[in-house]
Amino acid sequence: MDYRTMGRSGLKVSQACLGAMNFGAVGLASCGEAEAIRIINAFLDAGHNFIDTADIYSGGQSEQIVGRAIAARRDEVVLATKGHMPAGPGPNGRGSSRVHLTRALDASLSRLGTDHIDLYQVHQPDDETPIEETMATLDGFVRAGKVRYLGCSNYSASRIVEAQWAAERVHGTPFVSLQPQYSLVARDIEAEVLPVCARHGVGTLIYSPLAGGVLAGRYRRDRGPDADTRVARLRAWGAPAARRFADGIVTERGLDIAEAVAGVAAELDTTSAAVALAWAAARPGVTSVIIGPRTFDQYEQNLAGFDIALPEELAARLDKVSGPAPGPLDGRAAPR
Secondary structure (H helix, E strand, C coil): CCEEECCCCCCEEECEEEECCCEECCCCCCECHHHHHHHHHHHHHCCCCEEECCCCHHHHHHHHHHHHHHHHHHHHCEEEEEECCCCCCCCCCCCCCHHHHHHHHHHHHHHHCCCCEEEEEECCCCCCCCHHHHHHHHHHHHHCCCEEEEEEECCCHHHHHHHHHHHHHCCCCCCCEEECECCCCCCHHHCCHHHHHHHCCCEEEEECCCHHHHHHCCCECCECCCCCCHHHHHHHHCCHHHHHHHHHHCCHHHHHHHHHHHHHHHHHCCCHHHHHHHHHHCCCCCCEEEECCCCHHHHHHHHHHHHCCCCHHHHHHHHHHHCCCCCCCCCCCCCC
């Protein structure tokens, strides 16, 4: 098993991270508890140790399912969750303020049925709360023993620097991880974010390595998306932000890259998903890759990508066809 050190810390995590966004039956989630527990047990039995969820996933059901699944093997798991998103009424029901994060953490601990979180992450940047308040609050969680390590999600390069400097100013605990979007389709973080992470001791657990299913070959030019695909489910969700994101998933550039991935997969006698995951896992600056299966079959197909070492010439072919694409650098790439 390949374990990697998360940023400038002593925390060892598996190269594969099991994302729990699809566990539950609220919103986009569609993986029932029995199937989710089967996936979690298989993942841990295979020697992997890293599970990521969030308070907002499936209205809290994801954390509850994960908590019940790992209750008897808690010490085997590096458990990560996130806070920041709307979790209650009123102006203090969201954000990275002391009042909201404190409430959010306590609620997550209750749903997960544990007395500590191994990696607690701020889910999104907060333009309204002073960064010093956020970092001091998070340091308080560590000092209280409720949290072991701290991370952030969807932060830009400049925000990471601000946060690390703020932690130093308040004599607090710095971030050791960033959760950004990254794939052959979305390579924006290579320009600024990954170099900043390297300089500031921040590891990465990347999400959406299959670009919403595009790199797994789930979309075709000659037909619309199947009903069980992410694009179809996002469009049916009704939220304007979700629909905008769905409309941006299937693009001509993305389909071109997916065709190149399929060509490499055919040469290696494997799946497109496995090739895309193998490429992501081998990239400089990537500590762990989040997979988010909805079924056990998807779990097995995704895990195969961590057993593949792409030949140098094939990896170079994918690098050339995908090339970093221009895009926003504010870190807020997708609703999740």
